[in-house]
Amino acid sequence: MRIKIAIVEDDKQSAKILASYINRYSKENNVEIDVMHYNDGGQIVYEYKPIYDIIFLDIEMRLLDGVTTAKHIRRLDKDVILIFITNMPQYALKGYEVGALNYLLKPITYFAFSQELKRAIEKVQSKENSYLIFSTKDEIIRLHISEIAFIESMKHKLIIHARQKQYVITGTMKEMENKLERFNFFRCNNCYLVNLARVTGVKDNLAIIDDYELLISRPRKKAFMEALTKFFGDMIL
Amino acid sequence: MNGEVIRHIPRFHTALAEWAACFILILFLKKRFKGWKFVLIVILSLIIQSLWQYTAGKLPLAYWIPGMMFAVFLMWAFIFVACDVTALSALYWCIHAFIIAEFAASFEWQITFYITSNLALKHLVQQLIEYALLFVIYSVVFVLNYFLESRYMKNKTILEIRVRDLATVFGIALSVFVISNLSFVTQHTPFSGRYAVEIFYIRTLVDLIGLVLSYSQREQKLWMHAKTEINALQNVLNRHYEQYRHSKETIELINRTYHDLKHQIAVIRAEKNPQKKAEYLDALESGIKYYEAQNKTGNAVLDVILTSKYMACIDNKIHFSCVVDGKLLDFMDVLDICSIFGNALENAIEGAKNIKDEERRLIKLAVYARNNLLIINFGNYYESKLKFENGHLITTKKDHTLHGYGIKSIKMAAAKYGGTVNIDTKDNWFNLSILIPLQNSNKNEVNKNEEV
Numbered sequence: 001m002r003i004k005i006a007i008v009e010d011d012k013q014s015a016k017i018l019a020s021y022i023n024r025y026s027k028e029n030n031v032e033i034d035v036m037h038y039n040d041g042g043q044i045v046y047e048y049k050p051i052y053d054i055i056f057l058d059i060e061m062r063l064l065d066g067v068t069t070a071k072h073i074r075r076l077d078k079d080v081i082l083i084f085i086t087n088m089p090q091y092a093l094k095g096y097e098v099g100a101l102n103y104l105l106k107p108i109t110y111f112a113f114s115q116e117l118k119r120a121i122e123k124v125q126s127k128e129n130s131y132l133i134f135s136t137k138d139e140i141i142r143l144h145i146s147e148i149a150f151i152e153s154m155k156h157k158l159i160i161h162a163r164q165k166q167y168v169i170t171g172t173m174k175e176m177e178n179k180l181e182r183f184n185f186f187r188c189n190n191c192y193l194v195n196l197a198r199v200t201g202v203k204d205n206l207a208i209i210d211d212y213e214l215l216i217s218r219p220r221k222k223a224f225m226e227a228l229t230k231f232f233g234d235m236i237l
Numbered sequence: 238m239n240g241e242v243i244r245h246i247p248r249f250h251t252a253l254a255e256w257a258a259c260f261i262l263i264l265f266l267k268k269r270f271k272g273w274k275f276v277l278i279v280i281l282s283l284i285i286q287s288l289w290q291y292t293a294g295k296l297p298l299a300y301w302i303p304g305m306m307f308a309v310f311l312m313w314a315f316i317f318v319a320c321d322v323t324a325l326s327a328l329y330w331c332i333h334a335f336i337i338a339e340f341a342a343s344f345e346w347q348i349t350f351y352i353t354s355n356l357a358l359k360h361l362v363q364q365l366i367e368y369a370l371l372f373v374i375y376s377v378v379f380v381l382n383y384f385l386e387s388r389y390m391k392n393k394t395i396l397e398i399r400v401r402d403l404a405t406v407f408g409i410a411l412s413v414f415v416i417s418n419l420s421f422v423t424q425h426t427p428f429s430g431r432y433a434v435e436i437f438y439i440r441t442l443v444d445l446i447g448l449v450l451s452y453s454q455r456e457q458k459l460w461m462h463a464k465t466e467i468n469a470l471q472n473v474l475n476r477h478y479e480q481y482r483h484s485k486e487t488i489e490l491i492n493r494t495y496h497d498l499k500h501q502i503a504v505i506r507a508e509k510n511p512q513k514k515a516e517y518l519d520a521l522e523s524g525i526k527y528y529e530a531q532n533k534t535g536n537a538v539l540d541v542i543l544t545s546k547y548m549a550c551i552d553n554k555i556h557f558s559c560v561v562d563g564k565l566l567d568f569m570d571v572l573d574i575c576s577i578f579g580n581a582l583e584n585a586i587e588g589a590k591n592i593k594d595e596e597r598r599l600i601k602l603a604v605y606a607r608n609n610l611l612i613i614n615f616g617n618y619y620e621s622k623l624k625f626e627n628g629h630l631i632t633t634k635k636d637h638t639l640h641g642y643g644i645k646s647i648k649m650a651a652a653k654y655g656g657t658v659n660i661d662t663k664d665n666w667f668n669l670s671i672l673i674p675l676q677n678s679n680k681n682e683v684n685k686n687e688e689v
Binding site for chain 2: 089090092093094095096097100101102103104105109110111112115118199200201202203208222225226228229230232233234235
């Protein structure tokens with residue numbers, strides 16, 4: 001797959017360096033990358049289309065600054081990875097508001113840049129091939145992993161709780177567990193296989209996903225919390 | 238022996254006691270093998286131990302001591318092969334097992350002898366009763382022993398065996414062994430019994446004393462360990478709190494300096510000599526460099542810690558990136574914030590500052606919330622080798638009085654708020670993450686699922 005990157009930077013020199021870093025990374029790691037360049041935040045926000053995988057955003061831009069630009073983009077695109085570039089680290093401190101948990105400080109070194117880009121590309125790629133394929137009574141369904149909240153087992157049947165609807169299929173929890181092994185799912189008790197990425201809270205012995213409260217069995221509580229911590233730990237690593 | 242015949246403990250009883258004592262200790266130690274391999278070792282060991290005791294029983298009396306020593310060696314081998322421990326630790330556990338086994342065998346045989354010697358029974362019936370007693374008494378003794386052990390073994394850190402511990406337990410075992418068996422060698426000492434029942438009783442009593450001594454030594458060790466741990470944690474905490482207070486003063490000083498800047502700028506403006514002007518500017522620049530380190534996260538305590546660590550990063554040419562929603566930490570105690578951020582950043586700086594290539598000295602920090610989950614994430618690039626012991630990371634710091642207490646202190650602080658700590662290493666990144674469930678959810682969640 002080709003990775004689509006946008007650079008939003010009003011300083012020509014800095015934009016040139018970034019483009020050369022991307023070029024070097026692409027050659028060194030054999031990744032195909034398309035780069036688009038914008039001179040100002042306003043340019044990318046105007047008629048924004050969610051086609052990018054990664055956006056590098058300078059914070060200090062004259063017309064529309066990076067943070068405001070990021071907020072606009074976030075409203076239209078929940079998945080794109082935003083990476084701030086800044087002269088003043090204080091400005092990037094609030095990156096959490098737009099899910100930018102890291103930033104690059106000018107002057108940017110190739111090493112720091114490549115580390116950041118590598119992680120971002122890994123995230124994009126892991127999202128790309130994350131599908132669960134299964135057949136219900138009348139059709140074959142291909143569902144993106146992020147759609148699945150959890151899987152419930154009920155008398156030889158499995159219920160897949162997706163964002164919009166629920167699918168009932170035949171099969172065992174063990175099979176499903178093996179199928180979803182690399183996608184960060186966790187059995188929080190005998191009946192529930194939970195997508196860790198979708199967990200939004202933990203209250204006493206309940207895992208909270210959207211409107212659901214799922215019981216975590218006592219012997220699995222510790223392992224569940226550890227798996228969840230590890231999952232979120234990997235997010236910025 | 239006053240006409241009474243002393244029947245020695247049947248060799249199989251001894252072998253079984255020795256094997257069982259080792260087995261109980263092995264249950265608590267880290268195994269070398271899992272599954273059928275482990276079962277095989279356990280079964281083989283019982284067979285070998287029994288065979289050896291049977292053979293030793295046939296040897297002349299002169300070989301009694303060497304035979305005994307070889308039996309102990311077999312116990313050592315059993316523990317060493319089954320468990321992932323050093324030879325020294327295995328020796329310690331083996332001697333401990335020996336003391337338990339001596340007591341169990343002696344006690345069991347004393348009771349059995351007392352019951353069966355007063356009855357005139359056919360050989361077969363006697364055998365049956367003996368086996369039944371063996372089963373019942375060993376079960377009771379070793380199950381009790383298991384629970385006693387679990388009390389000590391719960392604390393994994395105590396498993397670190399030093400030569401001093403070995404010497405103590407060896408001394409206990411040796412004296413118990415000599416005194417308890419004296420009567421069997423000769424009755425002509427002030428410490429020997431003259432009748433079978435009496436001799437058995439002396440042996441059991443002395444063995445019991447050995448057992449009590451051996452446990453009290455471990456009790457002492459446990460207590461000492463708890464005490465040093467509390468002290469060390471207290472030290473770590475005090476140190477970070479001290480640093481926090483010190484930094485607060487420094488930062489106030491910087492703020493004052495900042496307000497003096499205007500006056501300094503006026504001075505520079507007035508200066509006509511260009512070289513002097515440049516000098517002034519350089520001095521000014523280096524003076525305000527630290528001001529960049531100022532962080533305003535929304536949490537005053539964290540701001541101070543971050544600023545002081547930022548200064549350390551500037552001094553060590555480390556690039557420190559942090560994205561922090563400080564308001565999320567408002568529910569936390571000052572001391573806990575000091576402990577978590579002080580320790581974790583200190584570790585990260587320690588890990589990054591010795592990297593040769595300055596470009597690679599990178600540290601990251603992110604504090605954010607995903608709905609009702611608070612996530613605190615520290616990451617640093619590292620190149621040195623990390624050392625793990627028993628699956629736990631051990632410090633690479635030179636100062637061993639603080640050995641590993643940094644991370645322990647973080648874990649304790651996180652646990653106070655129901656948090657979990659995870660340490661991960663991937664692609665030369667060392668990552669410490671903490672997840673704390675926030676309880677202030679005001680949403681009215683509908684419980685759609687019946688509990689199953």
